[in-house]
Amino acid sequence: MADAGPGDGGQGPVINAVSCSTPDPRPPTPDMRIYLDNSATTAMLPEVIEAMLPCFDETYGNAQSVHGFGQRAKSLVERARREVATLVNATPGEIVFVAGGTEADNLAIRGIAAAHSEGGRHLITTKIEHPAVLATCQALEQAGAHVTYLPVQRNGIVSLEDVGAAITDDTALISVMHANNETGAVQPIEEIAALVRERRERGQKYLRLHTDAVQSVGKIPVDVKRLGVDLLSLSGHKLHGPKGVGALFIKKGVRLAKQMTGGHHERDRRAGTENVPGIVGLGRAAELARLHLGERAERIGQLRDYFEQQVRARLANVCVNGEPKRRVPHISNLSFADVDGESLLIALDLQGIAVSTGSACASGSLEPSHVLTAMQLTREQVRGSLRISLSALTTRQEIDCALAAIEETVARLRQMRPTDEEISPAEVV
Amino acid sequence: MYTPQVAEHIANPRNVGELDNPSGTGDVTNQVCMDRIRLTVRIEGDCLSEARVKASGCPPTIAAASVLTELIIGRALAELEALTKQAVTEALGRLPAAKQHCASLAIEALRAALNDARR
Numbered sequence: 242m243a244d245a246g247p248g249d250g251g252q253g254p255v256i257n258a259v260s261c262s263t264p265d266p267r268p269p270t271p272d273m274r275i276y277l278d279n280s281a282t283t284a285m286l287p288e289v290i291e292a293m294l295p296c297f298d299e300t301y302g303n304a305q306s307v308h309g310f311g312q313r314a315k316s317l318v319e320r321a322r323r324e325v326a327t328l329v330n331a332t333p334g335e336i337v338f339v340a341g342g343t344e345a346d347n348l349a350i351r352g353i354a355a356a357h358s359e360g361g362r363h364l365i366t367t368k369i370e371h372p373a374v375l376a377t378c379q380a381l382e383q384a385g386a387h388v389t390y391l392p393v394q395r396n397g398i399v400s401l402e403d404v405g406a407a408i409t410d411d412t413a414l415i416s417v418m419h420a421n422n423e424t425g426a427v428q429p430i431e432e433i434a435a436l437v438r439e440r441r442e443r444g445q446k447y448l449r450l451h452t453d454a455v456q457s458v459g460k461i462p463v464d465v466k467r468l469g470v471d472l473l474s475l476s477g478h479k480l481h482g483p484k485g486v487g488a489l490f491i492k493k494g495v496r497l498a499k500q501m502t503g504g505h506h507e508r509d510r511r512a513g514t515e516n517v518p519g520i521v522g523l524g525r526a527a528e529l530a531r532l533h534l535g536e537r538a539e540r541i542g543q544l545r546d547y548f549e550q551q552v553r554a555r556l557a558n559v560c561v562n563g564e565p566k567r568r569v570p571h572i573s574n575l576s577f578a579d580v581d582g583e584s585l586l587i588a589l590d591l592q593g594i595a596v597s598t599g600s601a602c603a604s605g606s607l608e609p610s611h612v613l614t615a616m617q618l619t620r621e622q623v624r625g626s627l628r629i630s631l632s633a634l635t636t637r638q639e640i641d642c643a644l645a646a647i648e649e650t651v652a653r654l655r656q657m658r659p660t661d662e663e664i665s666p667a668e669v670v
Numbered sequence: 671m672y673t674p675q676v677a678e679h680i681a682n683p684r685n686v687g688e689l690d691n692p693s694g695t696g697d698v699t700n701q702v703c704m705d706r707i708r709l710t711v712r713i714e715g716d717c718l719s720e721a722r723v724k725a726s727g728c729p730p731t732i733a734a735a736s737v738l739t740e741l742i743i744g745r746a747l748a749e750l751e752a753l754t755k756q757a758v759t760e761a762l763g764r765l766p767a768a769k770q771h772c773a774s775l776a777i778e779a780l781r782a783a784l785n786d787a788r789r
Contacts, residue, residue, distance in 0.1 A: 581726060581728055588681065592681075656686070657726070659726060
């Protein structure tokens, strides 16, 4: 498959074999499966699976055990730790393995809030954070903390002025995500870090900056030193690694209160027998991400831009949500006028294409996207939203099939819609 | 999440469109979610001979609108008076609790169209 991701391979989703030398705009057949929801999760690469397998029945020791079985497992864990550290330009001692992005966010926020009551009980975050951050902040509010939830501009990016204005002498932690999972918009973390440094120089020693980088690690360069953060969350299953594992970068010298108690694992920062297969998978995925970062980003970004350009050429009344020039390369969030996003999603699913929407009811929740709502999209724009998210495995052919399906389905849904002129009279139920 | 019946009606909605010179029109909107169904029917004698429907909203609304037309075309008016939202739901297999209103909306569209025809 000429358009498949380079080197790191992967067979991609099941798809009828067709030459990729020319774009093939046939509509997909029922046995075609096109996965365009990589912001939700990604397929594990074959190399990752291969690296994990021996951990199940060969190197199965407990990494804390003193004997050879344990030490061999431990050595695999430490090798994975070095890979994750290298990916984000940290030292291995600054990487704590946890059970995923959600736990990393919980550990960062609860850990800092509990450790630094002398730094105050004020937290700053944004309205567009992942629920792992928002719900954790809300829980701390219940326990007496004061939280500022910063708004975002129409382009989905938080304003630096708003951040600066929100910082008080009581602020212990600022948590702003690196790239938003719905729009892909990249937040001004380096600039926020500069504000934090300024405050620290003026005496606010325990003000910390955390970023949830779950959607940016492995997609764009993420360097903890350049970003200037004290804490950073990442998740294995977003970068072709396994689910159930992630990591929290904790800058040397940053003290936080342990959340998982029951052992001295992870330099006494997170108790629990190491998930060796998961950690090994994360390490291998991190290594592959680092080796292929640039080429992946360029190819995926081009495919995403091609997709958007084509959608807008073929369909009227479509807009892109989120700052187009400040995004991670794999996410495209669009609003289609006069279309119900959930209906579009289900119709595409029936054609073998997996996407996501910000419309309510599609995620099992009854609330529409809090991110798009915070960006002041209208109710209709939120309802008509579609998110596609690509990966290193996405091919040009898959994008062309998705385009054909989206074009046909949007046209059909729009045609089926009663027009405004036909209201004569519309009864209210 | 949705039954094969719902899926089928979303993939291939039946009787989409608008009748010319209909005997009755029922156009109803759920004010909570803004789902809308517009039904036009032709009545000949005491039989509903033709129907077309337009709909916008979440998948079960589209499916309910489509399956409604199958349930009513060729039926006697007396039978239609007795048609319930349960009949619509059963024709779709089942609907999640949060989507029961879609079946209700379809029946409201039918009632509105029949009322309009009586005028």
